[in-house]
Amino acid sequence: MNDPRILPATLTAQSFLAITADEDRQLQMAHVQQQTIADQSLEHPLIDQCLFEGTTFINDNFYRAELTDVIFKNCTLVNCQLEAASLYRVQLQNCKLVGTTFDHAVFRDVVITDCDLSLANLNEVKFTSVKIIASRLVEVNCLDSVMIKTQLTRCDLNQADFSGTGLKALDLSTCDFDELRLTANDLRGCHLNTEQAAYFAQQLLGVQLA
Template identity: 25%
Template sequence: MPETIEDVTYRHQDWYAEELVDRHFVRCEFFHVDLTEAVSQGAVFTECVFGNVAFNASRHIDSAFTRCVFKRCNLFEAEFTGCKLVGSSFDQCDLRPLRIDGGDWSFVAMPGADLRGVRVTDARMREVNLTGADLTGATVTGVDLSGAQLHAAKLVRADLRGSDLTALDPTAVERAGAIVDAEQAIVLAQALGFEIR
């Protein structure tokens, strides 16, 4: 069983290239912690707060960050593979170029986030809040976006193929050059009131 660390505050710590394997943090706070090139595998963070934390080039595999708050964190070139971030929020974070492969990011709040060119594949992002987010040139393929809040999002030149776009109002987003497949085109046409025959 992984050891559980509860209610601890970490400040100004250097965890560069640290390996966080099977560790469980509950309600812990991390301020100005350097997690550059750190690797987490099977780690669990529950209701933790990350403030001004550097996640640059960090790799996270099958880890969970549930109901966590990320504020002014740098996730430059961070990668999340098969991770669970249900109910977490990102505020004033540098999220480019982020890579998300698989996992569950449902109920995550990223309103107004700069997500230009990020890569999200085969993830579940049900009811994610991307209101006003900039996904220009992003790859968002095979993603479950059912119930997502996408009002005023920029999807210019974004590759959206294979994703669930049932929650998307095509008139409420910037969408020039966005790429969809034939099945999605039918969903979007129906959203606009067209009848497909």
């Protein structure tokens, strides 16, 4: 796991909307604070070595966004479209990402902590060296994705759908859910606690425990 290569002391205060005036749609070495960005549409924006704090994104469309060495703290990204985005060495801390779409994205060296991703779409995503910690993934759609060296720790996964996503070597034992949607093949090689194993034995195999 590689951390973002960013030195906050070297960043300059900037408006996110400066990216709209840049010919290459690039924002670099920026510290963006307490801004609201709504209903913006940018194709292939390049965001490099940036820190976002207390920033709100609502109904924005950033198709094929490339985020490299970026930190989000106490931010909101609600109902945004980041389809086919690339996230490299990105951290999200205490952020709200309800209803945001990351379909066909690539996550590498990403850490998500204390975030709310309820109702988010993460279909056909490639996760490599990703940690999701103490976060809500309620009713998340994560279909046909690939998880390599990925960790889910102390997360709420209730009614999440992982159909078609192999969970081999993934440890779900610290996570909570009353219902989780997947197939027996998806679950193969996954680490579970006793209560979770009993749930899947009944749901997927029809086993009735005494």
